[in-house]
Amino acid sequence: MDKQDLISMGTAAQQAAKVLAQLDNAAKNRALNAMADALIAHVDDILAANAKDMTAAQAKASKFTDRLLLTPARIADMATGLRQVAGLADPTARADQAWRNEAGLLIIQQRVPLGVVGMIYEARPNVTVDAAGLTLKSGNAVILRGGREALASNQALARVLQAALQAVDLPAEAVQLISDPSHEIANEMMHLNGYIDVLIPRGGAGLIQTVVKNATVPVIETGAGNCHIYVDKAADLDMAIAITVNAKVQRPSVCNAAEKLLIHEEVAAAFLPKIAQALRDHGVELRGDAKAQAIVPEMLAATDADWDTEYNDLIMAVKVVASEAEAIAHINAHNTKHSEAIITDNYAASQQFLREIDAACVYVNASTRFTDGFEFGFGAEIGISTQKLHARGPMGLAQLTTIKYQILGDGQIRA
Known part of the structure; x- marks a missing residue:
């Protein structure tokens, strides 16, 4: 040809x-x-x-x-x-x-x-x-x-x-x-x-x-999905486990699967061992920063490249943050403008996340796996646009x- x-x-x-x-x-x-x-x-x-x-x-x-x-x-x-x-x-x-x-x-x-x-x-x-x-x-x-x-x-x-x-x-x-x-x-x-x-x-x-x-x-421009879930200090931790597992393992090879997990330091000690076990039960390899490794020592060390990588696989990088502002800054620095989620029962925190995250789809208390034309009621989709001109999202x-x-x-x- x-x-x-x-x-x-x-x-x-x-x-x-x-x-x-x-x-x-x-x-x-x-x-x-x-x-x-x-x-x-x-x-x-x-x-x-x-x-x-x-x-x-x-x-x-x-x-x-x-x-x-x-x-x-x-x-x-x-x-x-x-x-x-x-x-x-x-x-x-x-x-x-x-x-x-x-x-x-x-x-x-x-x-x-x-x-x-x-x-x-x-x-x-x-x-x-x-x-x-x-x-x-x-x-x-x-x-x-x-x-x-x-x-x-x-x-x-x-x-x-x-x-x-x-x-x-x-x-x-x-x-x-x-x-x-x-x-x-x-x-x-x-x-x-x-x-x-x-x-x-x-x-x-x-x-x-x-x-x-x-x-x-x-x-x-469509598709690349380095998607994050941020578990706020005011999160329902059982909800956070269910959402994180769904977002990571239901179909890990697709662009709306979660690749990164950020956890507020005030709930990290209680939440991280539970979510680590839940993810490991599904075969997920975890790579954490120093704070995450201190809580779950068997976690592999995350490299600088991990924060920018779309794995499309049963791998997830984990970071412990000191505040929502740090989480937002980290996400905006490393995401692909696709789909980002916060898990929180704090209304003000949810609204800050919705306002400040730069992405086509921003979720509160829901899995990133919903970024899909069928789920949005479009019947199907030709792609998920991550740019800002002409079209954005599914x-x-x-x-x-x-x-x-x-x-x-x-x-x-x-x-």
């Missing part, structure tokens, strides 16, 4: 995007439901392809096998996600606002699709389906470039989705998958200006920063649109 092949894909995607932009909500929903039906009908083919990817990943002892694995239940969840997206309001079917200016012009701020969305992502085949569903509902075409670890799975999913689109008389090119997982082709994709309107990387910090630093196509349908001003007059000219 070379740049000319990508240009051909981009041209086809632009043509498909023109078709999708003119669809009404009913036509979009027919396509989404057809895609969902097709996933269920071809579950055996998809699982067979995924088995090839899993065999290769296990041979390499990859820590991302949980993300890569497909099961009948996970494929059913993908189909459910498509149906839920079909049930959501069409973001392009409404105007944000309308008004008349002094000249009598009617100015309408209308939601419109972005056009062609590019996705570069790693070993998560569910992204293939989520991206296809969300871009179609919002009237966009999508070009997908997944990681080589999930190539067979993604190819199987793309074939099923494209066939479903053709079955309802829509262009298969609305969903295209780049079959060459090389870095060279990914780099060419990052420079496909004029064909891709926006590029969304989804994966680890290395992938995201590579795209952000090298792409000339506009980028929405990106659903509205974040895949932009605005067009439609101005209606009756002969006005400007004086």
